[in-house]
Amino acid sequence: MFSLPIKWKLTLWYSLILALILIAFSSGVYIYFRNSLQKSIDTKIKSIADVLSTSMVETHGINVFSNFERYLENVLGKKPKGKFIQIMDSSGKIGAKMSDIEAETIPTSFSALEKALKGEVVYETIESPSKQRIRTVIVPIMEKERYKITSIVQVGTSLEDFDETLRRLLLIFLISIPTSIAITTVSGYFLARKALKPVDKIRRTAIKISSSNLDERIDVGDKRDELGRLATTFNDMIERLKESFQRINQFSIDVSHELKTPLTILKGETEVALRKDRDIEEYKKILKSNLEEIDRMTKIIDDLLLLSKAESDNIVINQEDIPIKDLLVDICMSMEVFAKQKGVELVLGNIDEANLRGDELKIRRMFSNIIENGIKYTPKGGMVEVYSSLNDGYINVYIKDNGIGIPESDIKFIFDRFYRGDKSRRRETGSGLGLSISKWITEAHKGTIEVKSVPSQGSTFIVKLPLKNE
Numbered sequence: 422m423f424s425l426p427i428k429w430k431l432t433l434w435y436s437l438i439l440a441l442i443l444i445a446f447s448s449g450v451y452i453y454f455r456n457s458l459q460k461s462i463d464t465k466i467k468s469i470a471d472v473l474s475t476s477m478v479e480t481h482g483i484n485v486f487s488n489f490e491r492y493l494e495n496v497l498g499k500k501p502k503g504k505f506i507q508i509m510d511s512s513g514k515i516g517a518k519m520s521d522i523e524a525e526t527i528p529t530s531f532s533a534l535e536k537a538l539k540g541e542v543v544y545e546t547i548e549s550p551s552k553q554r555i556r557t558v559i560v561p562i563m564e565k566e567r568y569k570i571t572s573i574v575q576v577g578t579s580l581e582d583f584d585e586t587l588r589r590l591l592l593i594f595l596i597s598i599p600t601s602i603a604i605t606t607v608s609g610y611f612l613a614r615k616a617l618k619p620v621d622k623i624r625r626t627a628i629k630i631s632s633s634n635l636d637e638r639i640d641v642g643d644k645r646d647e648l649g650r651l652a653t654t655f656n657d658m659i660e661r662l663k664e665s666f667q668r669i670n671q672f673s674i675d676v677s678h679e680l681k682t683p684l685t686i687l688k689g690e691t692e693v694a695l696r697k698d699r700d701i702e703e704y705k706k707i708l709k710s711n712l713e714e715i716d717r718m719t720k721i722i723d724d725l726l727l728l729s730k731a732e733s734d735n736i737v738i739n740q741e742d743i744p745i746k747d748l749l750v751d752i753c754m755s756m757e758v759f760a761k762q763k764g765v766e767l768v769l770g771n772i773d774e775a776n777l778r779g780d781e782l783k784i785r786r787m788f789s790n791i792i793e794n795g796i797k798y799t800p801k802g803g804m805v806e807v808y809s810s811l812n813d814g815y816i817n818v819y820i821k822d823n824g825i826g827i828p829e830s831d832i833k834f835i836f837d838r839f840y841r842g843d844k845s846r847r848r849e850t851g852s853g854l855g856l857s858i859s860k861w862i863t864e865a866h867k868g869t870i871e872v873k874s875v876p877s878q879g880s881t882f883i884v885k886l887p888l889k890n891e
């Protein structure tokens with residue numbers, strides 16, 4: 422579906438809101454201006470009409486009609502300019518009139534006359550025969566003694582100036598509103614485009630990025646606004662991606678290497694065996710050695726399989742009762758052979774009698790990995806000790822060795838997948854998956870693993886697991 426670019430959306434909203442505000446504001450101004458102009462016109466004609474009606478009552482209409490203009494000048498002090506004044510009797514007949522405007526006669530509506538005869542003051546906007554708009558007021562003149570309306574005075578003024586002023590005001594609005602909307606639309610568009618330019622930069626960089634090209638970075642400059650921060654976040658993300666791609670790459674190299682070594686041995690031994698006929702004991706020896714290599718490969722592949730299943734949450738964790746002491750005794754017994762081979766003493770210290778809830782096979786695998794590491798990374802003559810303590814519904818199992826230890830800088834990586842310590846120490850076989858599997862198993866059982874280590878003095882792994890709720 423087509424969707425409008427943000428810069429356009431922003432600009433359109435901006436202009437729309439501005440247009441609404443301007444229209445509302447100018448309509449308000451226009452209406453207020455028109456009303457107050459009209460009011461001032463009405464007041465003006467009404468005051469003339471009032472003066473006339475009072476003077477008519479006082480003079481009883483004597484001498485009014487003979488020289489109307491003179492009379493007006495006397496009463497009003499000067500000749501009224503731009504006005505139309507007429508006096509009518511109660512039947513609507515014009516008694517006297519004066520016109521300083523184009524229109525000679527003003528057609529007064531019957532209803533207005535009727536109202537005036539009832540004593541009302543009536544305002545009217547009338548169109549003269551020459552299409553001129555005229556505002557008039559009709560004021561009844563009441564005879565003092567008889568309380569009777571004898572005549573009516575009508576004062577009118579042309580609305581030409583009034584109409585012209587309003588027309589000009591309207592014109593100003595009609596020109597200035599579209600102009601200011603046009604200016605804001607154009608400048609709003611450029612501002613939005615400028616503000617959103619970094620987004621486009623981010624997009625273009627993102628297009629260039631692929632697993633083989635993770636060196637691309639967005640030039641953030643020294644901007645610390647939202648988009649600057651977005652770009653920084655994006656750069657950090659690429660950095661992390663790059664690191665993990667590198668790690669995966671390294672892992673593939675490691676795994677191929679790990680698998681290649683036993684395969685080469687297998688191939689070599691099999692080739693040698695086939696070169697000539699041998700007695701049955703020799704064949705057995707070769708097959709036994711082959712089996713060992715096959716076991717090594719199986720372990721690596723098993724580990725990898727477990728980790729990828731764990732990653733996709735595809736693993737079932739059994740819920741069994743595990744007597745921890747029996748389990749650790751059992752593991753240590755099976756590790757004994759390996760420890761002996763290495764000349765390392767494996768000591769089983771005090772283990773609490775307690776039950777865990779979980780997957781026995783996995784917990785066994787986790788402890789085996791850590792104890793195996795202890796033996797593996799402890800030189801001949803060293804010692805690995807396993808003991809425990811109980812603490813607030815948890816059991817802490819300590820696996821302590823006095824081996825080569827782990828440098829401070831490595832500690833944060835040892836639980837990472839595929840991570841193996843310093844290359845110089847890689848005389849020991851392994852794929853670097855043991856601890857990441859152990860960590861995953863512990864966490865799947867709501868536990869934690871911690872490690873304390875001093876290089877060339879030894880390491881202590883502490884596995885904390887929740888006890889079974891009794």
Ligand SMILES: Nc1ncnc2c1ncn2[C@@H]1O[C@H](COP(=O)(O)OP(=O)(O)OP(=O)(O)O)[C@@H](O)[C@H]1O
Pocket residue numbers: 790794795798799822824825826827835836840841842843846850851852853854855856857880
């Ligand atoms: N007890 C220990 N003493 C010294 N270094 C250790 C100890 N345990 C682990 N390490 C370091 O941590 C790294 C990662 O351990 P991990 O068990 O994950 O891999 P590995 O033992 O090398 O291979 P794997 O267990 O898969 O056969 C090891 O390569 C080693 O450098």
Ligand SMILES: [Mg+2]
Pocket residue numbers: 790793794851855856
């Ligand atoms: Mg290991």
